[in-house]
Amino acid sequence: xxxxxxxxxxxxxxxxxxxxxxxxxxxxxxxxxxxxxxxxxxxxxxxxxxxxxxxxxxxxxxxxxxxxxxxxxxxxxxxxxxxxxxxxxxxxxxxxxxxxxxxxxxxxxxxxxxxxxxxxxxxxxxxxxxxxxxxxxxxxxxxxxxxxxxxxxxxxxxxxxxxxxxxxxxxxxxxxxxxxxxxxxxxxxxxxxxxxxxxxxxxxxxxxxxxxxxxxxxxxxxxxxxxxxxxxxxxxxxxxxxxxxxxxxxxxxxxxxxxxxxxxxxxxxxxxxxxxxxxxxxxxxxxxxxxxxxxxxxxxxxxxxxxxxxxxxxxxxxxxxxxxxxxxxxxxxxxxxxxxxxxxxxxxxxxxxx
Numbered sequence: 001x002x003x004x005x006x007x008x009x010x011x012x013x014x015x016x017x018x019x020x021x022x023x024x025x026x027x028x029x030x031x032x033x034x035x036x037x038x039x040x041x042x043x044x045x046x047x048x049x050x051x052x053x054x055x056x057x058x059x060x061x062x063x064x065x066x067x068x069x070x071x072x073x074x075x076x077x078x079x080x081x082x083x084x085x086x087x088x089x090x091x092x093x094x095x096x097x098x099x100x101x102x103x104x105x106x107x108x109x110x111x112x113x114x115x116x117x118x119x120x121x122x123x124x125x126x127x128x129x130x131x132x133x134x135x136x137x138x139x140x141x142x143x144x145x146x147x148x149x150x151x152x153x154x155x156x157x158x159x160x161x162x163x164x165x166x167x168x169x170x171x172x173x174x175x176x177x178x179x180x181x182x183x184x185x186x187x188x189x190x191x192x193x194x195x196x197x198x199x200x201x202x203x204x205x206x207x208x209x210x211x212x213x214x215x216x217x218x219x220x221x222x223x224x225x226x227x228x229x230x231x232x233x234x235x236x237x238x239x240x241x242x243x244x245x246x247x248x249x250x251x252x253x254x255x256x257x258x259x260x261x262x263x264x265x266x267x268x269x270x271x272x273x274x275x276x277x278x279x280x281x282x283x284x285x286x287x288x289x290x291x292x293x294x295x296x297x298x299x300x301x302x303x304x305x306x307x308x309x310x311x312x313x314x315x316x317x318x319x320x321x322x323x324x325x326x327x328x329x330x331x332x333x334x335x336x337x338x339x340x341x342x343x344x345x346x347x348x349x350x351x352x353x354x
Contacts, residue, residue, distance in 0.1 A: 030087065064088065095271060106132055124269060134289075136268045146254055242304070293313070
């Protein structure tokens with residue numbers, strides 16, 4: 001029920017910079033940073049031990065602070081030729097900002113034999129074509145409803161605009177985590193290309209503003225919305241597919257629906273600090289994580305959607321449906337929250353949540 005608490009991290013990653021920077025000798029552990037809490041625990045239990053057993057590479061698990069705090073630490077450490085973690089799982093906005101600052105070490109494609117398993121949007125390159133990162137894990141944001149309030153599932157994101165749903169919605173509060181701009185663009189403007197200009201973004205914001213009479217709660221606290229959804233106080237909204245499915249399996253009257261326009265596919269990616277002395281070991285780890293059987297294991301044990309094509313895995317229909325969908329996803333325009341972040345946040349506050 002609280003599976004997404006893996007996104008809430010304590011100070012586990014904060015002590016990494018406090019220790020003196022020592023050149024780690026051969027045989028030292030590979031430091032792998034993941035989101036903390038449940039996520040870190042799941043990797044430590046289900047992934048790292050088998051990786052070590054197969055490769056002989058010991059792993060030291062590092063819990064990352066949330067948001068962009070970890071990127072700031074990695075940037076500061078890299079200037080001093082230190083690596084708080086060799087491999088890090090980064091949000092896409094942080095990954096792009098790190099790309100702009102040249103924080104990530106280029107990877108040797110010849111050593112990544114499983115790279116071809118990943119779709120293009122999970123293969124990250126510098127402008128000059130050098131590979132520097134790959135998709136690590138992904139998850140969906142879907143249209144969720146209380147089954148007692150809505151006996152039939154909604155089929156489309158257009159339900160958010162339906163006057164019948166006045167004062168019934170719970171929506172994520174930030175442009176950069178709700179991806180409501182992308183949802184609106186796909187639903188009403190034929191795709192996210194319109195978000196490529198400020199004039200286009202303003203058109204989308206104006207359309208999105210029409211949902212405001214239907215919104216009961218703009219939420220930052222996921223637990224608050226989940227409780228309101230389960231009780232029926234806020235019977236519709238956007239939420240995480242995996243968490244909603246877990247709640248339903250525990251008897252809560254909730255459902256997750258993949259709308260016909262697709263659900264939002266958010267994700268984290270693997271990158272390597274340019275200050276790491278463990279590039280060879282890091283590439284072995286990244287290649288290992290791109291194997292279909294490892295992605296299937298993550299789906300079963302961590303609840304993430306596979307970053308490789310479904311047909312490559314041995315997930316059953318039921319297992320796959322618990323974490324993913326065959327419908328083409330709505331892919332966030334992460335560049336919008338990097339290149340125009342301040343402007344988007346200002347307009348978002350003025351037109352949507354203000």
